[in-house]
Amino acid sequence: MSIQIVNVDYTYSRGTAFEKKALNNVSLTIEKGEFVGLIGHTGSGKSTLIQHLNVLMRPDSGSIIIDGEDIGADKSRLKAIRSKVGLVFQYPEHQLFEMTVYKDVAFGPANAGLDADEVNKRVLDALAIVGIPEELHQKSPFELSGGQKRRVAIAGILAMGPEILVLDEPTAGLDPRGRDEILNQIKIMHEKLKLTVILVSHSMEDIARLADRIFVINHGEIVMSGTPAEIFVQTDALESLGLSSTQSTYVARRLRAAGFDVPEDIYTVDAAVSAILKVLM
Amino acid sequence: MEYIVKTENLVFEYQVLPTEEGGETQREAALAGVDITVKQGEFVAVLGHNGSGKSTLAKQINCLLLPTSGTVWVKGIATADGDRAWDIRSSVGMVFQNPDNQIIATIVEEDVAFGPENLGVAPAEIRKRVNGALAAVGMTQYAGNPPHYLSGGQKQRVAIAGILAMRPDIIVLDEPTAMLDPIGRREVMDVVKILNREEGITIIFITHFMDEAVQADRVIVMEEGKIAMEGTPHAVFSRIDELKAIGLDVPQCAEIGLRLRQAGIDMPTDILTIDELVEAICQYK
Numbered sequence A: 001m002s003i004q005i006v007n008v009d010y011t012y013s014r015g016t017a018f019e020k021k022a023l024n025n026v027s028l029t030i031e032k033g034e035f036v037g038l039i040g041h042t043g044s045g046k047s048t049l050i051q052h053l054n055v056l057m058r059p060d061s062g063s064i065i066i067d068g069e070d071i072g073a074d075k076s077r078l079k080a081i082r083s084k085v086g087l088v089f090q091y092p093e094h095q096l097f098e099m100t101v102y103k104d105v106a107f108g109p110a111n112a113g114l115d116a117d118e119v120n121k122r123v124l125d126a127l128a129i130v131g132i133p134e135e136l137h138q139k140s141p142f143e144l145s146g147g148q149k150r151r152v153a154i155a156g157i158l159a160m161g162p163e164i165l166v167l168d169e170p171t172a173g174l175d176p177r178g179r180d181e182i183l184n185q186i187k188i189m190h191e192k193l194k195l196t197v198i199l200v201s202h203s204m205e206d207i208a209r210l211a212d213r214i215f216v217i218n219h220g221e222i223v224m225s226g227t228p229a230e231i232f233v234q235t236d237a238l239e240s241l242g243l244s245s246t247q248s249t250y251v252a253r254r255l256r257a258a259g260f261d262v263p264e265d266i267y268t269v270d271a272a273v274s275a276i277l278k279v280l281m
Numbered sequence B: 001m002e003y004i005v006k007t008e009n010l011v012f013e014y015q016v017l018p019t020e021e022g023g024e025t026q027r028e029a030a031l032a033g034v035d036i037t038v039k040q041g042e043f044v045a046v047l048g049h050n051g052s053g054k055s056t057l058a059k060q061i062n063c064l065l066l067p068t069s070g071t072v073w074v075k076g077i078a079t080a081d082g083d084r085a086w087d088i089r090s091s092v093g094m095v096f097q098n099p100d101n102q103i104i105a106t107i108v109e110e111d112v113a114f115g116p117e118n119l120g121v122a123p124a125e126i127r128k129r130v131n132g133a134l135a136a137v138g139m140t141q142y143a144g145n146p147p148h149y150l151s152g153g154q155k156q157r158v159a160i161a162g163i164l165a166m167r168p169d170i171i172v173l174d175e176p177t178a179m180l181d182p183i184g185r186r187e188v189m190d191v192v193k194i195l196n197r198e199e200g201i202t203i204i205f206i207t208h209f210m211d212e213a214v215q216a217d218r219v220i221v222m223e224e225g226k227i228a229m230e231g232t233p234h235a236v237f238s239r240i241d242e243l244k245a246i247g248l249d250v251p252q253c254a255e256i257g258l259r260l261r262q263a264g265i266d267m268p269t270d271i272l273t274i275d276e277l278v279e280a281i282c283q284y285k
Helices: A046-052 A075-084 A101-111 A116-129 A146-158 A176-192 A204-210 A228-232 A235-240 A247-257 A269-280 B054-061 B082-091 B108-118 B123-136 B152-164 B182-198 B233-237 B240-245 B252-262 B274-284
Strands: A003-012 A020-030 A035-039 A061-066 A085-088 A164-168 A196-200 A213-218 A221-226 B003-016 B026-039 B043-047 B069-074 B092-095 B170-174 B202-206 B218-223 B226-231
Touching: A003 A046, A020 A046, A020 A061, A020 A221, A035 A046, A035 A204, A046 A164, A046 A196, A075 A085, A085 A146, A101 A116, A101 A146, A116 A146, A116 A176, A146 A164, A146 A176, A164 A176, A176 A196, A176 A204, A196 A204, A204 A228, A213 A228, A221 A228, A228 A235, A235 A247, A247 A269, A247 B252, A247 B274, A269 B252, A269 B274, B003 B054, B003 B202, B026 B054, B026 B202, B026 B226, B043 B054, B043 B182, B054 B069, B054 B092, B054 B170, B054 B202, B082 B092, B092 B152, B108 B123, B108 B152, B123 B152, B123 B182, B152 B170, B152 B182, B170 B182, B182 B202, B218 B233, B226 B233, B226 B240, B233 B240, B240 B252, B252 B274
Parallel strands: A035 A196, A035 A213, A085 A164, A164 A196, B043 B202, B043 B218, B092 B170, B170 B202
Antiparallel strands: A003 A020, A003 A061, A213 A221, B003 B026, B003 B069, B218 B226
């Protein structure tokens, strides 16, 4: 399943004094099964862009084509498109509301009109994928830890059977362990369920760990795109956009400045360690 | 006065209602005997995973919560002394994670003026304090703007200015950078350091980001409602195995240092920053 965003423009409060152009001629293509990172500072247009992907917002001009279908063209197709594109908002645990974990995850598929067996199967599969053990299924979601709540919320999206998963800052506010749990589950979903994943994050370390390709958005425009190695090496450009590179990249840069022959496109701890060992041994 | 904040055997329990009918109400300790001391003008970072008791401790410091047993003193006043709660609250300002929950006015300077107005400060003095507070956080040029058009880092700085206008001795920040982008995080961190160094305000800074904790004078690590570790950033972050065992990170440079040591390279055990790591590698060569 490929996603094509073609010349998309969007302006908030059009025609008022508060008019603000949020997306300016955005075009990009994401292939089926890719793991894409989307980065940009607060207010750069990331959230606006991803809300277009399941027609929560419609472009002023331009189009979004998923699997060859213009998703804004036919209103009767909205339901199908929204099940295909799962959108996990920031702080998704705020959307939990049911009495039990099981019921909360079942809410979406039950509403989609699936029969009871299919709903049951989807709930159990989704909770298994996010690593919520069975003894928690009948608990209130509000008794769980922050990381667990968030995983239950993600299970609710997975139970809709999406082919594309879009996550907006899934690790914000979690402690390191909660963050690692979520990132590992996302990786499993990508690999096992063959989902196309779009990850929005302020954490360059998270993006560096997972993404195959990165898009950088600034003032509503895609200003950089490439592999993590290609993006993170451009430290100065990232900083001028209100972002940063990874710590490992900064270490490599300083070592080069000090005369060490380490590659400049290092962006993980593993790569930094092996490069340093190579020059020291 | 030796310590501006001191807790002694601080216990805080909350009730867990029964999940089944007829079950018994349980009591669970969020703080299970905490002794901390904070000196006037100190910058203390508090680490710990979610549920370790960090936020409960923060709320104890300005009487949002009172001890179940034990005592908290702020400037020598016990928080349990109900008559003095206002004195304590005007000395201790709090900044929370989400700036949108803390900003109430429609214009930046009005928001900053809200606190001193409520304290009954005279208008001319309020004007002076608002201008001073906005200058201190670098937001003077936005004084007349609506806050909802600011970036996350800017909003958080406005929230800090609102606290500053109340002239606190201590500011407690509970994960103030969790929702911010990298530049927003740096802006908030820079402002906090300036307030600490130049205005002498005591800072208690709760965070999940190790690179922020590294910048404090002292780090306190909480685990299961107790103090698990305490010391300078160098002392605490050299205990990498213990930190990892309780689910916390170490700064990436400390991690790289550790991995190099494990590979047989002779490196100091207390590397925290890029400068220190690069320096150590240059020395080795």
